[in-house]
Amino acid sequence: MLQDVVVSVLLIAGALMSLAAGVGLVRFPDLLSRMHAATKPQVLGLLLFLLALAVENGTWLLVPLLVLCWVFQLLTSPVSAHMVGRAGYRTRHLRRDLLTLDELDDVVARAAGEGAPEDRRPPRQGGHPGRAVPRGDSGVPEA
Amino acid sequence: MSRQHIPLITELPLVIWLVIVWGALWQDFGPGNLVFGAVIAYAVVNFFYLPPVELTGRFNVLWVVPFLGRFLLQLVTASVEVFWLAVSKGPKLRNAVVAVELRSHSDFLVTATGHALSLIPGSLVLEVDRSTSTLYLHCLNVASEEDAEVIRRDVRATEAWLIRIMGTRADFAALRAEEALP
Structure with a gap:
């Protein structure tokens, strides 16, 4: 009886997190804020679902597998969120009018130099995509 | 080869x-x-050869438990907050891209910090500058410079926890020195 109550509370809370993702996707104004809603509440949502499974199942042998499920989600979801967010920022799929401040934009503008090419995206030179944009220190003329 | x-x-x-x-x-x-x-x-x-990950040579299990507790607490409060923002503010939401300079210059620690931050709803790592170990975060519901300052403090607190768990000895000593200051 108590077990059933705990399981249903966990499942409902997990489902509410899915609902949060859905509501966020519809209501939030631009790509990056939707990213928050789409990926983040599910970290908690999946944890609640897995906890419900563990309580319902009642054997310890399943627990490592459930932990593994969550760990893999923890490892992968920020990477995908980062990749989509980064691509979205670079291709300017964001609404700047909604930003109260944008400290990355200053760095990108400075790195682009006073010549200010119309396209702010950095040249792709392959290899180290992680260090492409904000390098204001690499001999770039100050604007 | x-x-x-x-x-x-x-x-x-x-x-x-x-x-x-x-x-x-x-x-x-x-x-x-x-x-x-x-x-x-x-x-x-x-x-399946992978380049070796450079660990820092320190790992303190004692700090892991409070860190996990803090992480879960933040996860729950922030998830509920994002839900509430979606319902109450929705399209009128104001965001910001905030630059936060971290203490550590270890790739491993910068990655771990960015990862922990991205998992918590409301912040998302957009870009990383390795040369100055600066994270550029996209944050939900930032209306003023004060809000951004709160986020910066929070990010550096997360980094401090990770340094305590698995930072290099030099970073850990620097953190201790910083904490000793009034």
Whole structure:
């Protein structure tokens, strides 16, 4: 009886997190804020679902597998969120009018130099995509 | 095609992790299964070559438990907050891209910090500058410079926790010195 109550509370809370993702996707104004809603509440949502499974199942042998499920989600979801967010920022799929401040934009503008090419995206030179944009220190003329 | 030889001690954490994954997938932690898993893990690690991850040489388990507690608390409060923002503010939401300079220059620690931050709803790592170890975060519901300052403090607190758990000795000493200041 108590077990059933705990399981249903966990499942409902997990489902509410899915609902949060859905509501966020519809209501939030631009790509990056939707990213928050789409990926983040599910970290908690999946944890609640897995906890419900563990309580319902009642054997310890399943627990490592459930932990593994969550760990893999923890490892992968920020990477995908980062990749989509980064691509979205670079291709300017964001609404700047909604930003109260944008400290990355200053760095990108400075790195682009006073010549200010119309396209702010950095040249792709392959290899180290992680260090492409904000390098204001690499001999770039100050604007 | 010559590849750098990696000593077993560097590979060991990865091998142990793979053995745990193997045991969990089979739901069998008997000695026979684990030994067989270890053989496969060793073969996999050597066959599918990855550049070694530079760990920092420190790992303090005692700090992990409070860190996990803090992480789960933040996860729950922030998830509820994002839900509430979606319902109450929705399209009128104001965001910001905030630059936060971290203390540590270790790639491993910067990655771990960015990862922990991205998992918590409301902040998302957009870009990383390795040369100054600066994270550029996209944050939900930032209306003023004060809000951004709160976020910066919070990010540096998360980093401090990770330094306590697995920062380099130099970073840890620097953190201690910083905390000793009034």
